[in-house]
Amino acid sequence: xxxxxxxxxxxxxxxxxxxxxxxxxxxxxxxxxxxxxxxxxxxxxxxxxxxxxxxxxxxxxxxxxxxxxxxxxxxxxxxxxxxxxxxxxxxxxxxxxxxxxxxxxxxxxxxxxxxxxxxxxxxxxxxxxxxxxxxxxxxxxxxxxxxxxxxxxxxxxxxxxxxxxxxxxxxxxxxxxxxxxxxxxxxxxxxxxxxxxxxxxxxxxxxxxxxxxxxxxxxxxxxxxxxxxxxxxxxxxxxxxxxxxxxxxxxxxxxxxxxxxxxxxxxxxxxxxxxxxxxxxxxxxxxxxxxxxxxxxxxxxxxxxxxxxxxxxxxxxxxxxxxxxxxxxxxxxxxxxxxxxxxxxxxxxxxxxxxxxxxxxxxxxxxxxxxxxxxxxxxxxxxxxxxxxxxxxxxxxxxxxxxxxxxxxxxxxxxxxxxxxxxxxxxxxxxxxxxxxxxxxxxxxxxxxxxxxxxxxxxxxxxxxxxxxxxxxxxxxxxxxxxxxxxxxxxxxxxxxxxxxxxxxxxxxxxxxxxxxxxxxxxxxxxxxxxxxxxxxxxxxxxxxxxxxxxxxxxxxxxxxxxxxxxxxxxxxxxxxxxxxxxxxxxx
Amino acid sequence: xxxxxxxxxxxxxxxxxxxxxxxxxxxxxxxxxxxxxxxxxxxxxxxxxxxxxxxxxxxxxxxxxxxxxxxxxxxxxxxxxxxxxxxxxxxxxxxxxxxxxxxxxxxxxxxxxxxxxxxxxxxxxxxxxxxxxxxxxxxxxxxxxxxxxxxxxxxxxxxxxxxxxxxxxxxxxxxxxxxxxxxxxxxxxxxxxxxxxxxxxxxxxxxxxxxxxxxxxxxxxxxxx
Numbered sequence: 001x002x003x004x005x006x007x008x009x010x011x012x013x014x015x016x017x018x019x020x021x022x023x024x025x026x027x028x029x030x031x032x033x034x035x036x037x038x039x040x041x042x043x044x045x046x047x048x049x050x051x052x053x054x055x056x057x058x059x060x061x062x063x064x065x066x067x068x069x070x071x072x073x074x075x076x077x078x079x080x081x082x083x084x085x086x087x088x089x090x091x092x093x094x095x096x097x098x099x100x101x102x103x104x105x106x107x108x109x110x111x112x113x114x115x116x117x118x119x120x121x122x123x124x125x126x127x128x129x130x131x132x133x134x135x136x137x138x139x140x141x142x143x144x145x146x147x148x149x150x151x152x153x154x155x156x157x158x159x160x161x162x163x164x165x166x167x168x169x170x171x172x173x174x175x176x177x178x179x180x181x182x183x184x185x186x187x188x189x190x191x192x193x194x195x196x197x198x199x200x201x202x203x204x205x206x207x208x209x210x211x212x213x214x215x216x217x218x219x220x221x222x223x224x225x226x227x228x229x230x231x232x233x234x235x236x237x238x239x240x241x242x243x244x245x246x247x248x249x250x251x252x253x254x255x256x257x258x259x260x261x262x263x264x265x266x267x268x269x270x271x272x273x274x275x276x277x278x279x280x281x282x283x284x285x286x287x288x289x290x291x292x293x294x295x296x297x298x299x300x301x302x303x304x305x306x307x308x309x310x311x312x313x314x315x316x317x318x319x320x321x322x323x324x325x326x327x328x329x330x331x332x333x334x335x336x337x338x339x340x341x342x343x344x345x346x347x348x349x350x351x352x353x354x355x356x357x358x359x360x361x362x363x364x365x366x367x368x369x370x371x372x373x374x375x376x377x378x379x380x381x382x383x384x385x386x387x388x389x390x391x392x393x394x395x396x397x398x399x400x401x402x403x404x405x406x407x408x409x410x411x412x413x414x415x416x417x418x419x420x421x422x423x424x425x426x427x428x429x430x431x432x433x434x435x436x437x438x439x440x441x442x443x444x445x446x447x448x449x450x451x452x453x454x455x456x457x458x459x460x461x462x463x464x465x466x467x468x469x470x471x472x473x474x475x476x477x478x479x480x481x482x483x484x485x486x487x488x489x490x491x492x493x494x495x496x497x498x499x500x501x502x503x504x505x506x507x508x509x510x511x512x513x514x515x516x517x518x519x520x521x522x523x524x525x526x527x528x529x530x531x532x533x534x535x536x537x538x539x540x541x542x543x544x545x546x547x548x549x550x551x552x553x554x555x556x557x558x559x560x561x562x563x564x565x566x567x568x569x570x571x572x573x574x575x576x577x578x579x580x581x582x583x584x585x586x587x588x
Numbered sequence: 589x590x591x592x593x594x595x596x597x598x599x600x601x602x603x604x605x606x607x608x609x610x611x612x613x614x615x616x617x618x619x620x621x622x623x624x625x626x627x628x629x630x631x632x633x634x635x636x637x638x639x640x641x642x643x644x645x646x647x648x649x650x651x652x653x654x655x656x657x658x659x660x661x662x663x664x665x666x667x668x669x670x671x672x673x674x675x676x677x678x679x680x681x682x683x684x685x686x687x688x689x690x691x692x693x694x695x696x697x698x699x700x701x702x703x704x705x706x707x708x709x710x711x712x713x714x715x716x717x718x719x720x721x722x723x724x725x726x727x728x729x730x731x732x733x734x735x736x737x738x739x740x741x742x743x744x745x746x747x748x749x750x751x752x753x754x755x756x757x758x759x760x761x762x763x764x765x766x767x768x769x770x771x772x773x774x775x776x777x778x779x780x781x782x783x784x785x786x787x788x789x790x791x792x793x794x795x796x797x798x799x800x801x802x803x804x805x806x807x808x809x810x811x812x813x
Contacts, residue, residue: 024793035780053727117787281629355809
């Protein structure tokens with residue numbers, strides 16, 4: 001036991017490291033609190049534990065603040081009792097502090113945005129966690145996860161071969177589902193537009209989110225890859241307060257993206273992953289990131305807005321509500337984008353209340369899911385979230401965070417709510433218009449009754465009275481397509497270069513032009529732009545073809561109307577006819 | 589006016605003010621010696637949010653009770669905050685008017701206005717004291733300084749009400765007001781009352797960070813229709 005005249009080694013270390021951790025922002029939060037109590041009811045722990053003031057944000061903050069007052073502030077150094085300043089002397093004192101900073105706060109920042117003085121408890125609570133971690137005092141789960149992330153490179157201890165096997169497995173599933181061998185998940189492909197990083201939880205428990213993302217990238221024609229190493233965008237340094245771990249993990253990912261010469265790092269749906277990679281990582285790692293970073297939410301939304309993917313929202317018709325991840329919302333300002341995306345891919349979206357910056361924590365934040373010793377406390381405090389969810393009447397709660405997924409699943413089980421949890425990527429993938437594989441103009445495709453199409457097909461050649469230009473530098477391909485089209489009633493003109501395609505389009509005024517993206521001579525993107533800008537060809541439908549889906553990006557980057565459809569190589573007769581017919585019918 | 593009262597109104601106040609100013613300067617220098625953190629990452633959030641907007645919003649948030657849930661859902665507490673701080677501002681102004689512009693107090697309306705707002709603030713102070721002592725949550729977070737500072741302000745506001753007419757007969761009302769003011773000036777830099785010194789700084793840094801990250805201005809809850 002340590003007396004007040006003898007401080008334990010750990011206590012001494014904590015105090016000496018405290019001084020090094022004090023930034024101006026943290027010092028401001030230490031001195032500015034007036035104990036007005038306005039923050040009290042902003043905390044879900046307080047609301048779930050009425051009458052227990054030890055959960056009050058100001059009370060919890062004072063467990064840390066007392067150290068600052070006792071060792072750094074004037075009045076506290078001279079008259080500690082007057083301002084409730086205090087110190088730590090023994091490891092038992094540090095254990096008590098651990099119980100507060102790990103077990104009674106999820107760093108959700110709800111009290112911070114409700115403090116009239118601008119005191120940011122979440123930030124200095126994290127600092128206090130870091131101080132304790134630096135002397136080895138932390139919940140066991142935090143120690144285990146941190147160790148995995150330090151030693152294996154990801155917080156769930158997923159081995160490289162397991163990760164790569166999972167990607168292979170997902171590739172095979174996708175190939176089978178889409179009947180297309182070109183839909184593999186690329187790994188370590190250099191010079192891509194997008195390097196996609198994920199949460200190890202996706203590999204271990206939810207690989208469908210990886211295949212869903214891959215499907216979206218595929219149909220968007222994205223030039224993307226996943227890294228073989230440094231792929232974990234989560235960062236337990238955010239939860240443990242260990243800036244060294246935070247910096248090392250972030251640097252691993254940044255350096256891998258740089259090595260692959262990726263233009264943009266896309267971070268899959270994970271609140272703490274997004275915050276720690278996008279917002280905190282560069283600071284912890286002292287790394288000036290040379291590429292762009294964005295959340296996959298923004299990526300998916302962009303694809304939809306640019307017409308690169310199309311969805312049928314009626315496929316997600318169950319009532320859904322949205323839970324704001326604290327890290328995405330209160331720490332990174334992402335409020336409207338997930339909602340915009342949700343409205344595009346679901347038919348019955350209901351806000352829970354409160355929402356946006358005022359939403360309550362899922363109760364699994366701040367690493368709480370890894371601290372099993374606090375589970376009863378966490379589930380008790382989850383009653384606030386449970387009531388919020390219940391009031392919506394929704395059957396599905398959507399969130400963009402894997403911690404939230406686990407936290408919400410846990411409370412849904414505990415409070416026996418009739419709901420399930422999902423993420424935006426799953427909803428977008430589910431709503432993808434896949435079978436026709438035709439890009440349609442904004443506003444959505446008109447309904448074509450199946451019976452009408454079948455009757456039409458049975459009565460007369462499906463391409464009767466149609467004129468089509470087939471442009472491809474490979475004669476075999478031209479012959480194949482031309483034969484199919486002619487057999488079904490179309491008049492076909494052949495072109496073997498970009499210039500020939502332009503000339504044929506201008507002279508023949510076809511209904512449709514199929515444009516290969518890899519012809520020699522004039523680049524296909526330029527040909528496409530010229531066709532689009534030609535005033536005499538405003539009704540021309542264009543279908544781009546390529547065996548390299550990523551080349552479609554060059555077309556979509558043009559500042560003109562996107563193509564009406566695309567076809568992959570090779571293509572079978574049935575899907576070719578189905579796609580071409582749909583493109584032509586959409587014209588009417 | 590007695591020599592004692594003259595001394596209290598002038599020399600004592602001036603010395604106390606100089607002392608407070610020196611301590612505050614030292615305090616700000618101490619605060620600024622902590623290194624300000626930097627953000628290396630690009631901005632997040634809506635493009636319309638910026639650090640500058642965040643800072644302005646952060647400074648102004650105290651005057652926007654609708655902005656934060658904590659103030660929006662407790663209108664009575666917010667009203668008390670407004671009245672209390674207006675009363676304090678009025679009493680501080682009074683401590684300058686009496687020695688340097690006593691003629692202003694010949695206007696009875698001004699005297700009544702000062703007395704009205706300081707009396708209301710004094711009453712709010714009593715309510716705040718009752719809340720601090722009566723609520724389990726408030727007791728748990730309160731220090732002796734919290735109680736003493738509030739009690740000091742209540743008494744000072746009470747004497748501000750009495751001193752506002754600036755009548756020297758009897759003198760004890762003015763004496764009490766100015767002696768308390770002097771004590772107040774010396775004590776404030778060491779107490780929680782000095783929060784107003786830190787407000788611009790904490791709010792500046794929090795607003796800058798929240799503006800940079802697209803969190804400020806705060807996106808309030810929207811009810812589903």
